[in-house]
Every structure is written in C-alpha cells, then in structure tokens.
Amino acid sequence: MKLGGGPLPVPEEFAPPPVPEKKAPPKKLTPGKPFLPPYVPPKPIASVPDKALDPDIHKKVRRGRIEIDGKIDLHGMTQAEAREALYRYIVTRVSYGARTILVITGKGIKTDNDYISAMSERGILRTMLPIWLSEPSMAPLVSGWSMAARGHGGEGAWYVRLRRI
Template sequence: MTPLRRSPARAHDAAAMSPVPAEGPAAKASVVPPATPAKPPKAPPRPAPVPVLDTSWERRIRSGRLVPDHSIDLHGHNLAAAHVRLDRALGDAVSQGWRVLLVVTGKPRPAPEPGETRRRGAIRAEIGDWLARSPHAHRIASVRAAHPRHGGDGALYVILRRPG
C-alpha cells in the first residue's frame, strides 16, 4: 500500500491548526495573547526605616544625651512573652506620641559552649524580625544600639517617626 497524498486544501488547514505561528507581519498582527487574570491591587509601600538619622540625633546617641521616653525590659522573658510585650510597648509608644523607646534585650552571648542546651541571646536574635513584622513597622525610623549608660550592647533605641 502507498500512503495517500494530502490535497493542498488539507495541508493549509493542518498548518493553520499547528501551534507554531506563521512568520511575517500579518501573522504577528493576528496572534492574540492569552488573557491574564487580573491581579489584586497592591497595598501602598511602607516607608523603610531610615538607616541614617540627621546629625543632631547621631550626636545625642553617641554622647548619651538621648533620653528615652519609655523603656521596657524583655530580658528574662520567653520568646512569646517578649514578643507580646514589645508589640504592646510599640502600640503604647505610637498612641502616646513617644519618639524614643528603650528596649532592654540582654547582651548577646557568644556561641553556646559544648553541652549547653539552653539558647542564649534568643530575644536579641529575634527582635529585628519582630520589629519588621510589627503592625507599627511603618512608624519606626531607626533602631540603634543603646549608649552604655542605657545598657550598651544589651539594649536598643527604637526611634519612631513623628505622628502625621
């Protein structure tokens, strides 16, 4: 048996059904792009914390003349309790119009010694993530290490933006 020849009309229909589009400017105009689903509108971006404060803030931090409006001590709490206390303190700071919150976390510890099972410095390790995910993150202008008179490496200044 010999294979049947395709008629010219059938060859044209097969080419029209092929997934590869024909070449040429007319072919490009006739190609319809696939419909894309509508994306939900994005929320307006939150301003990122400012890495550098103006010189008067920098001077006050370095010299130890910065006076916190309020302070909280997270040292000695478990992670869950410390996170809740931090969120409450940030909410209070925003509602009261405070600008500087001193957060005592405890000094960061060196790597655990062999045989030590208790995690050390866990609050200090997590506080950056907590502040970034906080409902008040958009109000945080900067986070700085505290002056030695306020706890040094064991504390942080959370500097909030002005209301408005």
C-alpha cells in the same frame, strides 16, 4: 480420544503477573560505624532589612541630648511574651507621641564551653528584636533602631526611634 500435545495456551489477560526481581537486602549497620545522612546545605537566612538609626540621632541619644521617652525590659520573658509586650508598648508609646524608647533585651548566656552555648538559645531576644521590628505589624510604627551605648546597656539594649503618627 486423546487430544494431542500438552496444555492449552492461556490468553494474556489471564496470565499470572510477572514475578518481581528480588532486591538485595538493605545493608545492616555495623556497631563501629555511625550512620550519617546525606549532607543537605542549610537554607540561607532571610535578611532583615536594616533600619539603622540616623547617626546624628544616635549620637544625640547616646550623649543625652535627645531624651529617651520610655524603657521596656524584656528580661525573663519567652519569645512570645516579649514580642507581645514589645508590640503593646510601642503602640502605647506612639499614641502618647513618644519618639525614642530603650528596649532592654539582655546579652544572652555567655559560657566558655562552645558545646553548651551552641545548644542553648544564646541571646535570642537580642537576635529577634530587629526581626520583630521589621514585621508588618510594627514596621509602620518604627523609623529605625540601633544598639545602645554602653551607658544605656550596650550590647544588651537597643534604641528604637518611633514614627510620628
């Protein structure tokens, strides 16, 4: 006895999965064209609250009418070493009742070649000092800061005014 008509229908649950459509192969880079990733705009830099020294105090310190109670030189230190040394120094000076200190950071590397200066960390300690002074660990100890006068180091040094505690 011959049953008619071809294969029996297969229930849906036992049907083979659908064959995915073939995607086009990825484009190969040609030797003459560099690959450029899509442009992503830079994130805005968080602004550091400016705690500028009172202009009258800055003028008096610059002219020598207010004595500088201490000086710390951060030259040759890494960022981590400089931040730690600065924190310890500020805590010590505040405990002695000092009001004004001079922090020497240096001006950073200056070169004529923009490519080299863009690759190096130019004046990183000078750039980081206001950020460190604004951190929660140091902010309560500091009332303000400003760049030093030429006679005290100019762009490579900062006057830091300490709070009375």
